Amino acid sequence: QVQLVESGGGLVQAGGSLRLSCAASGRTFFRNSMAWFRQAPGKEREFVAGISWSGGASDYGDSVRGRFTVSRDNAKDTVYLQMSNLKPEDTAVYYCAAGPSSAIVRNRTWYNYWGQGTQVTVSS
DSSP, X not given: OOEEEEEOOEEEETTOOEEEEEEEESSOOTTSOEEEEEEOTTXXXXXXXXXXXTSSOEEEOTTTTTTEEEEEETTTTEEEEXXXXXXXXXXXXXXXXXXXXXXXXXXXXXXXEEOOOEEEEEEO
8 A cells, every 4th residue: 555644744933944754655656756735724735846756856836945945865765845934824734745757747636646744834
């Protein structure tokens, strides 16, 4: 059974930092792109960051560029999202996703494996 399990969410004050982790089990995704999405109450799920299978390429949503960094450790089948200078508008459930190939795509419908999500709450 393929699973993506996120961890590292929590409550943090504005300006603070968190690091999210997403561990894969059941199969390896070392040839696949991985991505982070988030969904706030009443809003659509939006692309946050994506990383190629090698880690050599990445992409970020406009609202997080310069503050968030995506990385991966293929030996551990884990992808990370380092979030800095957090803002209240970053409050959301954050989801990890795996794509069917090495391409980084912003469209959430392209991804075929999803984690259960981890809550991030940023207080002002």
